[in-house]
Amino acid sequence: MARAGRKSRAVTILDIAKSAGVSKSTVSLVLKRSPLVREETRQRVAGAMDALGYVYNRGAASLRRARADIVGMVINDLSNPFFAELAIGIERALQNSGFVPFIANTAESVVRQAEVVRSMREHGAAGLILCPALDTDVAEISRLEARLPIVLAIRRIIGTRASLVVSDNLAGAARATEHLIELGHRDIAFVGGVGRMVVFQDRVAGFARAMEQARLVVEPARIIESMPTKDGGFDAMKRLLSSERRPTAVVCFNDVVAIGAMLAIARQGLTVGRDVAIVGFDDTAEARHVSPALTTVSVDAGSLGERAAQMLLRQINEGERRLESYVGEARLVVRESCGATFKRRIAS
Amino acid sequence: MARAGRKSRAVTILDIAKSAGVSKSTVSLVLKRSPLVREETRQRVAGAMDALGYVYNRGAASLRRARADIVGMVINDLSNPFFAELAIGIERALQNSGFVPFIANTAESVVRQAEVVRSMREHGAAGLILCPALDTDVAEISRLEARLPIVLAIRRIIGTRASLVVSDNLAGAARATEHLIELGHRDIAFVGGVGRMVVFQDRVAGFARAMEQARLVVEPARIIESMPTKDGGFDAMKRLLSSERRPTAVVCFNDVVAIGAMLAIARQGLTVGRDVAIVGFDDTAEARHVSPALTTVSVDAGSLGERAAQMLLRQINEGERRLESYVGEARLVVRESCGATFKRRIAS
DNA sequence: CGCATCTTTTGGAACGTTCCAATACTCCTA
DNA sequence: TAGGAGTATTGGAACGTTCCAAAAGATGCG
CATH class of the missing domain: 3.40.50.2300 (Response regulator)
Incomplete structure (x- = not known):
């Protein structure tokens, strides 16, 4: 009995129709819970179904229904x-x-x-x-x-x-940048993401808007692209830290980039939050759990x-x-x- | 032309057969890259296919093939x-x-x-x-x-x-425990996972084996169950830390539990790695990136x-x-x- | 040219469902 | 009791493929 179901032809609507003494159409109606079928027959059909171990064939159904x-x-x-x-x-x-x-x-x-x-x-x-x-x-x-x-x-x-x-990438990035500015940062970089992504453009635009509103210049060299991954963030941050004067704060493309960047900062013997401020984007569960916990833009x-x-x-x-x-x-x-x-x- | 495909009946094998001047069977053969069909007809059929924007209907196919x-x-x-x-x-x-x-x-x-x-x-x-x-x-x-x-x-x-x-849960957990023992720990707890999970049983068994081989006792009170999640690990660790004497090391059910536990330790103002040693299980990407980086058992x-x-x-x-x-x-x-x-x- | 052989192509019958129009029952009312 | 109005049930034709046996074309040989 065990492997029987595997080899033999599948149980179809016709089999259970025969077993329940009705037509295939009725079985079909039962299947779609139609109110047309009498309760008693419904039960008889349902009984036959699990007696025979019927499995509905959605492929066949959607062939007929064209969707x-x-x-x-x-x-x-x-x-x-x-x-x-x-x-x-x-x-x-x-x-x-x-x-x-x-x-x-x-x-x-x-x-x-x-x-x-x-x-x-x-x-x-x-x-x-x-x-x-x-x-x-x-x-x-x-x-x-x-x-x-x-x-x-x-x-x-x-x-x-x-x-x-x-x-709302633009507003989010702007808000994050404003936060850094309010904390007194003036030399702020943007790290991660690649230029041909619209999300990147939007976030950079938000960053730039906040900077300009605070009368701060955004130097092209302070925008570092990278793949939006942990490794990408790590590499980008490493590059940034090797520039002769390092920024005091960084807006990151997203949380994974931010976490990669944090790792790079730690590797240099610097402390995130004291030597370099970092803000992420996304608010993934990880952001809460890294240490120091990541300030970020929550998008749910x-x-x-x-x-x-x-x-x-x-x-x-x-x-x-x-x-x-x-x-x-x-x-x-x-x-x-x-x-x-x-x-x-x-x-x- | 734009939305045409959406409303009208889908293009089928018959349509393209007609358009290419062959039978549906031939089209079917082309579809499955059969070597039976002549190269020239193959191309003609392929041409008709993308002229008409044909989309293969896998539902129909698997209905026929019963899989x-x-x-x-x-x-x-x-x-x-x-x-x-x-x-x-x-x-x-x-x-x-x-x-x-x-x-x-x-x-x-x-x-x-x-x-x-x-x-x-x-x-x-x-x-x-x-x-x-x-x-x-x-x-x-x-x-x-x-x-x-x-x-x-x-x-x-x-x-x-x-x-x-x-x-290899048993060996992995044993290895992790041995590592802690080699570092001089004697009072070691196991945190996370629920007792009815076989994985839990295996890992606890590995833990117990290593302990016993080192002639250390495993007290039941040092095995704390929890859901295998970050929150579960956090709660379990909190409970463990509130016991009158806290263990010096903890083997965690998995990485997420470990990270939750690390968070709980930090909350108590203690330092992971100095006050309490932690080891995880799984070696997820997160393990590398938390700080301090998590010692763990890699399972790929x-x-x-x-x-x-x-x-x-x-x-x-x-x-x-x-x-x-x-x-x-x-x-x-x-x-x-x-x-x-x-x-x-x-x-x- | 007739026949065998090999290569290509083909029509029809499945596959398991849904939908439609049609039928069979039931019950009520005139 | 015939007829109508529901209510429940039904057979057949699709849906778009694959598979099979068979046919049609091409090629070679005596």
Whole structure:
């Protein structure tokens, strides 16, 4: 009995119809909880189902209905906790929607991205939530976006009209920079991210705005690009520290970069928060737990993910093209890495 | 032209057959790169395909072939970087296998787990990689395991005969404990994890073995259970520190617990590595980046994931029941959190 | 040219569901 | 008791592939 189910033909709707003494149509109605079928037959059918160990075949169903109950989520870097939290938020929002999330990690490769998007379309995904990999082609997104519901998450792509869920990068970076200025810093650098990313441009713009409002100059040499990873942040910071006069404060592209930068600072025998102030962006769980705890801009990845999912569902259900965009609030969370609360390390 | 594809019936194999002046069978052969079809017709068909914007319908295909090209990965906690790395490893190994990974996060809920497993079967998954949620029922796994290829990852379940990829928890924990003993510690506690998890039992067993070999007693009160999360570790450590005499060293269930514990220690105004030595388990990226850097047991989640995927593929392809198990090496990585390298904080 | 052989191509029958229009029951009312 | 209005059930035709057995073309040989 054990392995029987594996070899023999699968149990279908017809088998259980026969066993319950009804037609396949009735079974189908039971499956979709139709109120048309009499309670007594419903039970008889249900009984047959688990007697025979029936497994619903969604492939067949969606073939007939011309639309599957899956949505794809394409994530550029799942090893970044920020995106992991985003993914979890999306999953949570999809939980009772009747849609199942398909996930794929592109690892910032556009080639891989094209592959997975294709695979998702082939599987009949009803829609896609996409965190575009670096250097994603605008034309490709536009083409896609004409064919199925899409929500772009986190990373805007200029020139496309797709729905969008992002955080307020400009305001957030400006706020973080202002905080450093209020603490008395004058020589502030921006570290991490690559210039062709819109997110980078927005955050740098916020940084520059705050600097200019305080009548401070932003020297090009004080903007150091790097991959948005821990290693990237480490390297960039190392480079920055080797310049003849080091800045007293640094706005980092995101938390992982910030943590990499902190490591580089520690390596030089300097103390974060005293010798160099650091502020991050994202407020991942890690930010709370590094030491000194990272002052950062909170964007709540989880709820951004939920938003994106809800938006996608709306777009799928309404059928019509209905573009929305949501800009999540970016809130400064002051911890220890800027020295603001340096004396009392015990506080959260 | 833009939204045309969205409303009208999808382009099928028949459409492109007509357009290329061949039969649907020929198109099908082209699709599967059959050497039977003449090069010239192949090109003609391929041409028609992208002229019409054809999208392969995998649902239909797997209906006919009675098996889909997806495999499911069921992860108990995606927000734990260890499992995120595992998932990425699995994805990497599946990359060119022709199978697409379906991912789901159960968040340690057996109810949710049952739902997602069911959904995966309904989608015709060819196999499953499962990191069982806490309190997963043995009978349920056995039932499942009789119906489709399954690989259990990370968490063993006693009483089931499924294929298995785990790390050498006993040896790893013993090695970590020995390290503490060599450093002169005598009063050592074990923190985190819940008693009904086999992983917990194995690690505690390793801990106990090392203690006994050194003729040290393990008091039950020095084994503190908690959820295997950062918060769990924080709470457990707080409890431990409030006991009248605190241990000088702690073996933690895993890295996230260890990091939580480190936070609790810092909160008490104590210094990790000097006042209390800490060792973790897993060697996630975080372990390297917290400060002081965490001494831990490396298990390489990524390659464990790859193993699991390869094992599953073998099991799917060979059709026959073929149980394997793999126990990954667990290697001690000495960093700073035990004070072993306390003087020179600069080193990695 | 007839026939065998090899290479290409093909129509039809599945696969397991949903949907539609049609039928069969039940009950009520005139 | 015929007819109508519900209420419950049903058969067949799709959906887009793959697979199989068979046919059609090409090539070579005696």
